[in-house]
Amino acid sequence: MRYLTAGESHGKQLTTIIEGLPAQMPLLREDINESLLRRQKGYGRGKRMQIEKDLVEIMSGVRHGYTLGSPVSLVIHNDDFKHWTDIMGEDPISDDTKLRRIVTKPRPGHADLNGALKYGHRDMRNVLERSSARETAARVAAGAVAKTLLRHLDIEICGYVKEIAGIKATDQPTMTMIEKVGVSEASPVRTLDKNVEQQMMDAIDQAKKDGDSIGGVTEVCVEGMPAGIGSYVHYDRKLDSRIAGSVVSINAFKGVEFGIGFEAARKNGSEVHDEILWDKDHGYYRKTNRLGGFEGGMTTGMPLIIKGIMKPIPTLYKPLQSVDIETKEPFHASIERSDSCAVPAAAVVMEHVVAFELAKAILEQFPHDQFPKLKQALESYRNEIRCF
Numbered sequence: 001m002r003y004l005t006a007g008e009s010h011g012k013q014l015t016t017i018i019e020g021l022p023a024q025m026p027l028l029r030e031d032i033n034e035s036l037l038r039r040q041k042g043y044g045r046g047k048r049m050q051i052e053k054d055l056v057e058i059m060s061g062v063r064h065g066y067t068l069g070s071p072v073s074l075v076i077h078n079d080d081f082k083h084w085t086d087i088m089g090e091d092p093i094s095d096d097t098k099l100r101r102i103v104t105k106p107r108p109g110h111a112d113l114n115g116a117l118k119y120g121h122r123d124m125r126n127v128l129e130r131s132s133a134r135e136t137a138a139r140v141a142a143g144a145v146a147k148t149l150l151r152h153l154d155i156e157i158c159g160y161v162k163e164i165a166g167i168k169a170t171d172q173p174t175m176t177m178i179e180k181v182g183v184s185e186a187s188p189v190r191t192l193d194k195n196v197e198q199q200m201m202d203a204i205d206q207a208k209k210d211g212d213s214i215g216g217v218t219e220v221c222v223e224g225m226p227a228g229i230g231s232y233v234h235y236d237r238k239l240d241s242r243i244a245g246s247v248v249s250i251n252a253f254k255g256v257e258f259g260i261g262f263e264a265a266r267k268n269g270s271e272v273h274d275e276i277l278w279d280k281d282h283g284y285y286r287k288t289n290r291l292g293g294f295e296g297g298m299t300t301g302m303p304l305i306i307k308g309i310m311k312p313i314p315t316l317y318k319p320l321q322s323v324d325i326e327t328k329e330p331f332h333a334s335i336e337r338s339d340s341c342a343v344p345a346a347a348v349v350m351e352h353v354v355a356f357e358l359a360k361a362i363l364e365q366f367p368h369d370q371f372p373k374l375k376q377a378l379e380s381y382r383n384e385i386r387c388f
């Protein structure tokens with residue numbers, strides 16, 4: 001299974017095409033919309049999120065609530081496009097640079113300058129429109145389809161905020177806790193401790209007041225993955241490495257940790273590795289889960305615990321210095337709008353990119369064109385490894 005996305009941030013729409021889904025899998029528009037709406041929430045977002053109301057249109061590959069086995073194509077319309085029709089339309093436009101809103105001032109921390117150098121664009125709008133994190137809406141749509149597949153295989157996944165600007169969530173949530181607490185409309189920074197949540201929101205307010213931005217740490221927890229998904233035989237079949245790649249591919253993500261993560265470098269082996277136990281009901285399991293559910297590029301059957309590290313948003317109201325590519329003069333740009341913190345939204349994005357990698361790995365290991373057969377195959381495998 002794979003997916004592609006297309007679309008510019010202020011263009012007409014975002015498109016996602018997913019290929020390789022089995023037929024006869026239940027899939028509803030609501031499954032995807034719920035994820036899209038969660039991604040739009042989050043304290044610290046800018047004005048753009050007040051313009052957009054992300055809703056998916058399923059254009060192909062689904063009939064009467066079930067997949068057909070043919071490519072699934074999904075569309076999300078950009079409501080902001082109506083303000084950009086001339087600038088983002090496909091028809092030729094006047095040479096008047098003001099009218100075209102040509103971008104010649106690259107923003108530090110964005111793809112602007114490197115993208116311009118690579119593709120030869122003297123108008124960096126041609127870079128920023130695609131490099132924008134608006135594209136993560138299309139990725140969440142793909143991930144929501146993958147999450148639906150996982151859910152029907154009794155695998156649950158959730159992403160939440162672990163840390164914002166150095167303020168840490170105090171709890172280690174389990175799936176039951178996540179379901180109970182959820183992600184509320186008013187304060188989608190997911191932590192059980194209201195006090196910590198308030199501190200995070202205060203830090204976001206302060207950053208905004210200072211014209212600055214902040215980053216943080218997101219975490220994804222997965223329960224129900226059987227042991228032995230992924231492989232140790234080749235670098236590109238190691239599931240932890242694929243997940244790491246997909247997490248770092250999210251805009252502004254600069255690192256990944258599994259389980260205790262970088263802490264492992266400072267501990268002895270006896271404090272890091274997870275001892276193996278067995279009982280009749282559960283089969284093999286671990287006394288601890290410090291390695292976050294991965295060994296040798298494969299799942300261990302324990303919950304997967306994955307952290308993503310997000311840098312602060314690069315566009316600042318108190319802007320950094322840069323150089324105009326036409327005049328070569330230094331400037332301090334003024335900006336119109338930006339998020340000051342997108343960590344809560346990014347936690348939802350991370351949940352969905354991880355979901356896609358997991359669903360893909362399962363389909364590689366149990367290749368079935370019909371979803372009921374995939375479900376059956378996974379169930380037999382679960383029984384097999386329990387008694388192994």
Ligand SMILES: Cc1cc2nc3c(=O)[nH]c(=O)nc-3n(C[C@H](O)[C@H](O)[C@H](O)COP(=O)(O)O)c2cc1C
Pocket residue numbers: 046109110111131132133136250251252253311313314315316337338339340342345346349
């Ligand atoms: C959900 C989300 C929202 C974002 N919103 C903004 C934003 O409003 N302003 C901004 O400058 N960067 C924003 N970013 C980050 C930039 O898209 C990203 O830093 C930039 O494309 C450069 O990519 P890199 O940081 O991965 O190198 C956002 C990222 C995510 C995941």
Ligand SMILES: C=C(O[C@@H]1CC(C(=O)O)=C[C@@H](OP(=O)(O)O)[C@H]1O)C(=O)O
Pocket residue numbers: 009046048049052131132133134135136137251337338339
């Ligand atoms: C549109 C989204 O995020 C955008 C990501 C983004 C960036 O530079 O990455 C910049 C902002 O967009 P704009 O320049 O239109 O204000 C964010 O709102 C979204 O998440 O759907």
